[in-house]
Amino acid sequence: MTLLAVERIKLFSTRSPWWCAALALVITVGITALIAANTSTEFPLTVGVTQAFYTFGMYVVLVMAALAITTEYRFSTIRATFLAVPNRISALLAKTVVVSLLAGVIGELVAFGSWGISKLIKPDVNIAINTAQEWRNVAGVGAVFFVGAIFAIAIGTLLRHTAGAVALLLVWALVVESLVGIIPKIGDDIQRWMPFVNGNRFLTAGTEPFPGEPVINYPFGAWGSLGYFAAISVGLLIVAFVVAKRRDA
Amino acid sequence: MIEAIGLTKRYGKTVAVDDLSFSVAPGKVTGFLGPNGAGKSTTMRMILGLDRPTSGKVLIDGKPYAGLHRPLRTVGALLDAKWVHPNRSARAHLRWLAKSNGLPARRVDEVLETVGLTAVAGKRAGGYSLGMSQRLGIAAALLGDPQVLLFDEPVNGLDPEGILWIRNFMQGLAAEGRTVLVSSHLLSEMALTASDLVVIGKGKLISQSTTQEFVERSSEASVKVRSPQLGALGPLLVDKGFTVRDNGDTSLSVSGATSDQIGDIVAANGFVLHELSPQRGSLEEAFMQLTGDAVEYHAEIGK
Structure with a gap:
């Protein structure tokens, strides 16, 4: 508990988490507002549409989570941390918990903010959240942000450099996972095992695919996909912790 | 009490610290002296459990750093300000450190007061001058009121007032019975601050002794002799068993002799003297002599 309080003080005594949270909200809610305002009978507003742009916020949150650890290396405060808490795994675990929880909260704000603004813009369209699938589609965004933050912290801990970690995360989540599907023959088989693709699957399983969206034959159901995404992220985190414990700080 | 036993650190083929054993006793300031690149910082990082020794170990009050419960209460360190x-503000920085070791929040204000940063504690630490950063680093080291303190090159880049403050401060800490280890590459600074010296070069122990012993042993006295008859006088002094060096400017440096002895010899043989003056080797020269072979990076001068 003490260590969680320590990491909370550290996180909120710099400005970057506030900026990142604000940016994630503004970008996602803003784009959703634009789209909601332009929906029509051919392209109707649905719960799924209000959540279609969560990835914009997620990329910002991935950067925030990676920064939370790489700036510690950048400014050597990680050394001050390890001096105060020689058990490196507990120190890093506390950081992961605090940052991931914040990511989850931002995710919920982004999700319900996007849904709320759509409701405000098109009050006549029925986008009430009723079914379990619709709840998963909206409230699940927080869970995906939470797991994504774990993934980002693992990458940040392994690479230690902001530029490298951010570049890898964004190229991976934005480019690699979506383009791997175009590799002939094996592309589809690889894509269905990609972590962020499975995170997205958790949110969208059971909804109509958007026009042009590739249809992937997923290995798991909705919750299985989330579990798979979480397993990959936690696995990566364990590797990162073992490396951080062994290497010179 | 800090005890290093056969401490070794290798980076690939480079040996940064080589089978280093020494101990640092409480109640006095111990200087940790060596040229740049001698392995001082690496050793300090190993003492603090930041770097993993390739072999050997280092104990603080009989325990490795990682084995200390709430280590800031036992060891305070300023390795880099x-x-x-x-x-982050200075106060927030100290606040998370205090929290991590179960120290009350009022300790933060106490140490800020001790180092004189109370007025600027709410300002962002990135805007601090070097002297202020150094004070914040010392405040962090003092937070847990530790019995063991480590400072790595604490006076580097400070103005004379700051240097004097740190020097008196460290001596005050030692006078309270604490173990204080201070690294430096300047012997003149250590001669003023430390009562004991651990001297290393190229990662190896060169000597561990009191500062006074080290200075006496290493700064060998010599006598400067100037005379128009050096050609005959030089060999005569060599015959008497003294070590003679030609300075190249019509003077000789004679070591192992007092000026009295040389004066007597000169008079007995009827030579003319233009100068006879005892020279005391500077501390820096002595240090260079001792560590000269052990400097990691030699600068090539006059090529």
């Missing part, structure tokens, strides 16, 4: 997030 810049280990602070530039956008």
Whole structure:
């Protein structure tokens, strides 16, 4: 508990988490507002549409989570941390918990903010959240942000450099996972095992695919996909912790 | 009490610290002296459990650093004053450190007062001058009121007032019975601050003794002799068993002799003297002599 309080003080005594949270909200809610305002009978507003742009916020949150650890290396405060808490795994675990929880909260704000603004813009369209699938589609965004933050912290801990970690995360989540599907023959088989693709699957399983969206034959159901995404992220985190414990700080 | 036993650190083929054994006793300031690149910082990082020794171990009050419960209460360290997030205030920086070791929040204000940063405690640490950063680093080291303190090159880049403050401060800490280890590459600074010296070069122990012993042993006295008859006088002094060096400017440096002895010899043989003056080797020269072979990076001068 003490260590969680320590990491909370550290996180909120710099400005970057506030900026990142604000940016994630503004970008996602803003784009959703634009789209909601332009929906029509051919392209109707649905719960799924209000959540279609969560990835914009997620990329910002991935950067925030990676920064939370790489700036510690950048400014050597990680050394001050390890001096105060020689058990490196507990120190890093506390950081992961605090940052991931914040990511989850931002995710919920982004999700319900996007849904709320759509409701405000098109009050006549029925986008009430009723079914379990619709709840998963909206409230699940927080869970995906939470797991994504774990993934980002693992990458940040392994690479230690902001530029490298951010570049890898964004190229991976934005480019690699979506383009791997175009590799002939094996592309589809690889894509269905990609972590962020499975995170997205958790949110969208059971909804109509958007026009042009590739249809992937997923290995798991909705919750299985989330579990798979979480397993990959936690696995990566364990590797990162073992490396951080062994290497010179 | 700090005890290093056969401490060794290798980076690939480079040996940074080589089978280093020494001990640091409480109640006095111990200087940790060596040229740049001698392995001082690496050793200090190993003492603090930041770097993993390739072999050997180092114990603080009989325990490795990682084995200390709430280590800031036992050991305070200032290795680099810049280990602070530039956008975090000094108070916030100390607050998380205090929290991590179960120290009350009022300790933060106490140490800020001790180092004289109370007025600027709410400002972002990135805007601090070097002297202020150094004070913040010392405040962090003092937070847990530790019995063992480590400072790595604490006076580097400070103005004379700051140097004097740190020097008196460290001696005050030692006078309270604490173990204080201070590294430096300047013997003149250590001669003023430390009562004991651990001297290393190229990662190896050169000597561990009191500062006074080290200075006496290493700064060998010599006598400067100037005379128009050096050609005959030089060999005569060599015959008497003294070590003679030609300075090249019509003077000789004679070591192992007092000026009295040389004066007597000169008079007995009827030579003319233009100068006879005892020379005391400077501390820096002595240090260079001792560590000269052990400097990691030699600068080539006059090529």
